[in-house]
Amino acid sequence: MKRTIRTTALTVGALTAALGLQAGPARADATAPRIDLRVLVVSDGGPATDAIAAELDAAGTPYTEVDLTSSTRPTIDAAFLADTVGGRPRAKFQAVVLPNDNPFAAGSAETTALAAYEQSYAIPQVDAYTYARPQAGLQVPTSGGYSGSIDGVQAQVTAAGRAGPFGYLDGAVPFEDNSPSVGESYAYLSTPAPGADFTPYVQAPIPGSTRQGSLVGEYRHDGRRELVVTFVYNRYQQQFRLLARGIVEWMTGGVRLGASRNYFAVHVDDVFAADDRWDSQLNCTPGDVDCTNGAGVPSPIRMTPADVDHATAWQDSHHFTFDLVYNGAGSVDQREDNGGVDQLADRLIADRDRFRWVNHTYTHAFLGCAQNTTVVPWTCETNADGSTEWVSRNTIDDEIATNRAWGQLNGLPLDNSELVTGEHSGLRILPQQPEDNPNLAPALNDNGVGWLASDNSRDPAQRQVGPAATVARYPMNVFYNAGRASEEVDEYNWLYTSRAQGGSGVCEDSPATTTCLPAPLDTGTGYHDYIVPLETRIALGHVLSGDPKPHFIHQSNLAEDRIAYPVLDGVLDGYDALFADNTPLVNLRMKDIGTELRRRAAWAAALHAGRVSAYRIGDTVTVQAPRGTDVTATLPTGTTLGGTAFGTAYAGETSGWTPSAGDTLTFALPPSAAASRSAAAPAAGADTTRAATAPAPPTEVPAGVTEQVPFAPDN
Structure with missing residues (x-):
């Protein structure tokens, strides 16, 4: 027997009948609804819905976006939300994301349709950023709450949040405060409204009181469930990156296409070789191409046995492995x-x-064009006919094969499919060399290379170079030609200050450069006080975005002052302080990163082409994808595929890749996944009429949310 719940002036039964929807989620197995594994994102063009869409994109979770600012958008009505397939009721979306608790006008038929849809199929709704008010289960901030900046505030996941969708976090959720002059966060902190069935998941202290105000919480009412978020964010900010997984977990109930893990790998280039040292008088690097006509005297930086001992001890203490890229x-x-x-x-x-x-x-x-290093910047040499003079295929072959043979002779555990060329040379580099060395691809084929490193700052997208796929690497702004902190700061000052301040002027010539300094850093303190926190934040941003691409430094950075370690400590120790033990950093080697990137690209292409379908009926998930495309999914622990356990554990769930032969894949969910999808009765005293009809009031969005402050992680 179905329970009747009042909403506006109609019963659920009458309302769903009027809309042509199947009433009530509880039904016999033969008539259990089909729930498509796709999210509906209703956007107002703001940063919060954009951030959630970006998280779904990164994870490979399909969604449909409706832009409320578009005059050609579809109407959200019963036919848009649900239909019947093969005689079985179908919900086209497993979750709904709205920009706030009600973005439509008072009395909107779209509000009514969404409410009926969510009630009928037990579809959860995320309010991406909304004002705290009784319609969202909270008291207004003027009733003992707070409205304003929460820059630098440390929020906490509640016990309910850790037992629920945010169980992958240790507890702390620090809010960024990167600029003293620009607002970066704004929130409405409040407590549950009287009589509301509201559970805070993330909260922060209400200024001037001893109480905690909700930032993220679940509101159950009118047979519906809403995740109410009362702070604004963009896709790059650390606080969102920490909570993004939990928002998606909550809305999908742990059953979704796509997966998200946190990765970190560090390549140490030039091992066994020596790196030339920056000259603070010449403002160039003697022995390298930025010092013309042999200016200066080279002063090499090279690791010692003591540096190796330090590296192995550091690895052991951090449960981490370096990739040593050797010459x-x-x-x-x-x-x-x-x-x-x-x-x-x-x-x-x-x-x-x-x-x-x-x-x-x-x-x-250097394996690209033949370089003319008598000028700065260098240029490509040309042949008599004006064509580019390229390094030969034989030379490239010899460089690859000889190094491999030397490594094998010395027992190095190599994977011969991986290669990092010096300075990523052979690949295109602008402006001097706008195309790859045509001899590179044949040489890679000669040597069985399947994975080739590229520089993410120049060549970020994975692409094929003959038989090899590129693996873009993030360059850390810890310079190859610096073994001491003072050298790093001196070069940093030269690069990123104005000519009037003694710098290179690159910031004047290229205003888009994001690391410009208002004044030179102190060479004694600038590295630890400024560069380390900045580089830590940027690298940790990559980690928290689920980006598997490796970072690279140089052996010089593990020598002398060992300047890489403060940044690496900041990333690893910072991560450990934020995440629970069930969500470890994933430390992959280069070929495995390349495989992950390739799978993601193929999956994204299949989703974009509309060639993937997936749905849940009861405790069975059915997926169909193109032959040869690996399927990615996140499912409850205990899920099986063809009687075999699916995936591996991560963040309290099971996720992984499964090859598709083009046939139907059928996943059996465990009995524990049959969590109640039943409608929630309205709490005593709750105002259901206003909840369904009153549009959400406008909210504040500070400048630091619409423009990244001071740096986005991909800069």
Whole structure:
């Protein structure tokens, strides 16, 4: 027997009948509804719905977006939301995301249709950013709450939040405060309205009181469930990145296409070689192409055995593994110059199984065009007919194969399919070399290379170069030519200050440069006080966005002052302080990162082409995708596929990739997944009429939300 609940002036039964919807979620198995695994995102063009859509995109979770600002948008009515397939009622969306608790005009038929749809099929609704008010289950902020900035505030996940959708977090949710002059966060902090069935999941102290105000909470009313978010955010801000997984978990009930994990890998380039040192007088690097006509005297930076010991101890303490990207000629030269002795190589080779190893070519030669280094910036040499003079296929072959042979001779555990060329050379580099060296792809084929590193700042998208797919790497702004903190700061000042301040003027010439300084940093304190926090924030931003691309530094950064470690400590220790043990950082080697990127691209293409369908009926999830496309899903622990356990555990759920042969994939959910989808009775005293009819009032959006302050993680 179905329970009747009043909403506006109609019973649910009468309302759903009027709209042509199937009433009541509880029905016999034979008539259980089909719930399509797709999210409806209703956007007003604001940053909050954009952020949630970006999270769904990144995870590979399909959604349909309706832009309320478009005159050609579809009407959200019964036919848009539900229909019948093969005689079975179908809900076209498993969740609804609205910009606030009611973005429509008073008395809107679309509001009525959504309410009936959510009641009939037990579809959850996310209010992406809304004013705290009784219609959202909260008291207005003027009743003992707070409206205003929460820059720098540390919120907390409640016990209910940790037992529910935010159980992957340790508890703390710090809000960014990157600029003292720009507002970055705004919130309406309030407590549940009298009689409201409201459970706070994330809350923060209400200023001037000892009470906590809700930032994220669940409101159950009128046979509906809403996740009420009362702070504004954009897709880059740390507070959203921390909560994004839980928002999606809540709206999908842990059953969805797509998956999200947090990754971090660090490549250490030029191992066994030495890196030239920055000259603070010449403002260039003697021995490298930025010092013309042999200016200055090279001063190499090279790791020592003690640096190797520090690296292995650091790895052990952080449960992390470096990828050492090596040049064998560096050791050969060292032995030739030192009577056959190379203590660094001896120590690294003895500890070779403590690291992952990647071929970086034998001498670190530039493998693109032949370079004219008599000018700054360098240019490509040309042949007599004006064509570009390219480094030959034989030269590239020799660099790859000789380094591989040297590594094998010394017992390095290599994967021969991986390659990082010196300076990512051979690949296009603007403005000097706008195309790949045409000899690169054949040489990669000669040597069985399947994964080739590229520089994310120049070549971010994965692409094919002959037999190899690129794996873009994030360059950390910890310079290759700095072994000491003071050198790093001096070069940083040169690059990012004005000519009047003694700098290069690059910020004057290229105003879009995001790391410009208002004044030079103190060389004694600037590294730890400014550069380390900034680089930590940027790298952690990549991690929290679920981006698997590796970061790269250089062996010089593990030598002398070991300047890389404060940044790496900031990322790893910062992550550990935020996440529960069930959500570890995933530390992959290069080929596995490349595989992840390739799978994601193929999956995104299949979704975009409309070639994926997925739905749930009771405890069965059915997915169909194109042959050869791996399917990604997040499902409850205990889910099976063809009688075999699906996926691996992460963040309290199970997720993974499954190959598709083009046939139907049928996942069996465990009995524990049969969580109640029943409608909630209205709480005593709740005003259901206003909840269905009153549009949400306008909310504040500070400048720091519409423009990233000071840097977006992809800058």
